[in-house]
Amino acid sequence: MARTISVAALQTSYGEDMTANINKTAGLVRQAASKGAQVILPSELFQGPYFCVSQEEHWFATAYPWREHPAVIAMAEVAKELGVAIPVSIFEREGPHYYNSLVMLDADGSPLGVYRKSHIPDGPGYQEKYYFRPGDTGFKVWSTRFGKVGVGICWDQWFPETARAMALLGADVLMYPTAIGSEPHDADLDTAEPWRRAMQGHAVSNVIPVVAANRIGHEQVTPQGQDFYGHSFIADHRGDLVESFGAEDEGALVHSFDLDHVDRYRAAWGFFRDRRTDLYGALASARPS
Template sequence: MRIALVQQPATDDLEGNLARGLEAFDRAADDGADVVAFAELAFTPFYPQRLATPAALEAAESIDGPTVRAFQERCRERGVVAVLNLFERDGDRTFDTSPVIDADGTLLGRTRMIHITDYQAFHEQGYYAPGDRGLPVFDTAAGKIGVAICYDRHYPEAMRALAVAGAEVVVVPQAGAVGEWPDGLYEAELQVAAFQNGYFTALVNRVGPEERLTFAGESFVCAPDGTVVARAEQGTEEILVADLDLEAVASSHARRLFLRDRRPELYADWI
């Protein structure tokens, strides 16, 4: 699998953001990508920088809105899988949602962020209802893909659930600011998750200055042995491409040993 992580900024120009994302998708497809993944709220400003208001919540779009429709058409044309992230409206509720579109344009489903944080410039509880669709793994034309949206990656039980469900690659759409974490910590966290669960982890971060935050970029990919196999720069708009040998999933320590030797009957009630 060749995966492309689109590390791009977003502005108040929603049409321009979407056009930039589609252009990046095409460039990745031209480079042979089988999967193209985008950062958290990739095509809009990062709304939770400010406290939610009724007017702010009006920015959410339905799953069959213009963003998903545009990428369904482009996936169908290019024969490439897309992992998106958007501010979703479903009736009177709104979510942080990652639709997954197969290479034939089929919307396979969506992951909604489960764990919702709230602190300065990340006022997410006012915007997002907790996800209600579990942690699905999507059997795409390129491989079995799970999604752990931003904050969800901090929960080992969520990352393990994706392994148990058979994920070969876990995409992490992220909105991480410059200076938000100690050097290397988030990278180390996903190295450990990749090793313990026997899959590739691919964190794709937004980048650039916005109203209250400057997003870092520094997207990266980890292999099932925990090594970092690709890394983008801080502060740059770029497409990070990595070739993933999915045979490494089956031969990993986690798939040969750790998952085999689990004792869920002893600790299922604890988590």
């Protein structure tokens, strides 16, 4: 019998009411599960608005230890009820430290552990270094009931090293919860297509399906506000978009993959056979000139 996995990406808007956001996400998880999805990806920090658009200390009060986070507790109940796995993106507090984190819930609702975002951006509209320490967990691949799932968080998705590391750890599929949209310093800059192409490239180079879930809508965290461009998608192991949303769609994208076929296709291309680790020292030591 062939190994298969059915994955989903959720796309919606969020407000400041954490309970309402969690309930909205749970409803979309149910929608995805009703379509046969087994591993269901909500977007980044769905607990509330994307607060990192500015530096406001009151947002630190919305972080929780990962085992006690309301989103984790609620999604664990949903995962157990529906028999699905859910990567849950949260604002985590560990003692005096704060992280942008991901808790992987298996299909029985049990947590498989935590991943802390490795790459932390710092720029107009994405001032995450004010809130989050760089992750200290290393990259993670989770052995869920349905397959091995590697998850990076938003800015991680732009780095080919993240995808390659998770592929080398044995991932069957890569997932990226995201919160990205307008650039406050340049109203004409639209990164939606480069954002997609970067991850489609990871799919091609690692011969692996990629799932990205972004939020939509206008959020008035600052007087200027910020618009999130959606365009969530699922790409296959060739990098082709097999499911996709636009800038305003709300719902769940679902697609199934034959993992045995993907494994054969990956072996045939030889990307991992022909790696030259003896030449890659510059990846860890070189600095841009």
